Amino acid sequence: MLQIRDLKKSFTEPDGGDLPILDIEAFDLAAGEQMALVGRSGCGKSTLLHVISGISRPDSGKVKIGEWDITLFTEPECDRFRAEQIGYVFQTFNLLPGFSALENVLLGMRFAGGRIDRARAKDLLDRVGLSHRMTHKPTQLSVGEQQRVSVARGLANRPKLLLADEPTANVDSGHQQQVVDLLRGVCREENVGLIVVTHTPEVANQFERIDNLEEINRAVVVA
């Protein structure tokens, strides 16, 4: 479902030089497959997720999701594709503070340009245990609840792939497992591919597949 070939990505340094971030020969993920992506800070984990989601453009290489090579997309096409096919769960949840839990989930649908399916949004919130908190604003929710809303939002458009960038980093240990279970359970139910970037061994060890980006990324970026 996800195929990455000869991917290169670098940033421009203040002195004008190139700083290679990613240099990956091959990276694949099957449909519905779940994996943990580990590696030290600065090895390019978040950048890889940005490239996969089309937020960042690679310098070269292919990023194929399903039948589409997103590196060939224009930016608006990429935005639309991301909205429809890729879910994103952030470390800091990144809920929009002016909107209720339900509205945060609906926002994802809005940007996908399709029909706003309130029933699905409510169903997702129900499945993450927040049916009683739908009208609450993020500031009225606990950290664990916010991350659950974030998971529901990531799945709102029935994506093929869910990218979770350190989803448990800001959650206390008591809630970490809850978040992991939720991600894995819902993705399994919806047959969504899942890449979880994590620094936490307890989280990573729950996945059958664990890739260390330092091993597959040929760019020398580790300090």
Add this chain to the structure above:
Amino acid sequence: MSLWKIAWRSIQQRAVASALTAFAMGLGVALVVAVLVIYGVIDKSFRRGSQGYDLIVGAKGSSLQLVLNTVFHIGESPQPIPYSFYEKLNRGDFGTAVDTVVPVCMGHDYKGAPVIATIPDMFDRLRYLNDQRYEFVEGGRNFRMKAPFEAVVGSMAAQKTGLKVGDTFEPTHGGAAAQEPDDGKGHHHKVKVVGILKHTGTPNDQAIFMNIEGFYQFGCHTGGPTRAEQLLNAKPAQPKPEPPPKPKRQGILPGLAPEPAEEHGHEEHAHADHAAEHEHAEHVHGVPMDQRRVSAILVCTNQDERSRLGMALPDIINNGPVAQAVFPAKEIHQLFERIIGNIQLVLLILASVVVVVAGVGILVSIYNSMSDRRHEIAIMRALGANRMIVGTVILLEAILLSLGGGLFGVLLGHGLVGILGPTIAAHTGVMVSAWQFQTNELMLIPSLIILASIVGYLPAASAYRTDVAKSLTAGQ
């Protein structure tokens, strides 16, 4: 979820800053609205004030002063002209050129309301605003020619003075009648109110109208020869004509030159004619015709004759030495174009500058919030919103703030007009209501949208250019 709602939520999130920004916009719009409404109403009132007659004939001098004093009862009363001028217009050689001729004498007041002496035709035959007839509040009627000390009161003058039907009052000389004998004192004649005029929206609402015959019996607007008459009488070649001479003065047709006092000494004859014409019964004991003066004459030209004699009448009068004939509508138009219109323009420009400054306030407010919002924009982009959507959301936010402030400003402006209305009415006689909307207020909507689009462009462009990856990373 619409983009409007997303923009509205963004405004709600910064409620205090947004409210203050919209308030500033509202103040500017309120000023614009107040200027538009007040000037709109004043413009309408001025223009409608002169309707019902074509010409005003008065002493030579400032035509504007003549119009302002005669139509709006503002400023100094012009020099009087001989009553004979009225008679000649009314039943002289120009009888076919005119439809209605109404003399008015000014210079008196009662409790601040101008008292105007005239004849019943003022309300019986003249019309106002789109050919409407003057009407009286129930229980009242017009004054009668045969009752010299009857009066009717304009609707606002009635409120101002407290006069009602059956009351009596003593007019006093106003400042404009300084040349008259008992300045500042009341006359020892009681004038009885017989009618209250229904509101007309014209300056007549704020005046009191009494019978001109009673006025002359006060000894007002009477006396020796006027300056014009002196001028005429001083001419050597002015023999006592028998029959009356056909004056050869430039531009003066027979009958329009005022007759010298000695030529006009047939008081009883004149009175008899006048009485016959106006069903007059009591004024035979009044002032001799040759001593009577009028401040102005309102002339409604005969529509059928307009193309011929009626059209020539102003030129004939203006070419003579005694009087001038002015078109009130033209004078008022010029007054508005040259003076009041310019004042309005200046005020509108100032108010518009306030609106533009408020618009810049919106720009600054949104732009300053962009650094805080860049992370939110990045989240929206990560969720699939394209650049155009986030730019549009920011633009809509500016439009909402602008329109919200504008709506508040419209309400505030009309509220302001409503509060100031009684004061404006008391000073000018122009009734201004909070609910008087001007059609050009509708222009505010597209104007505010255009302004918001301009001021919203910069922050929208900033949102458009947001580096998603960088902003997402910065927010972690």
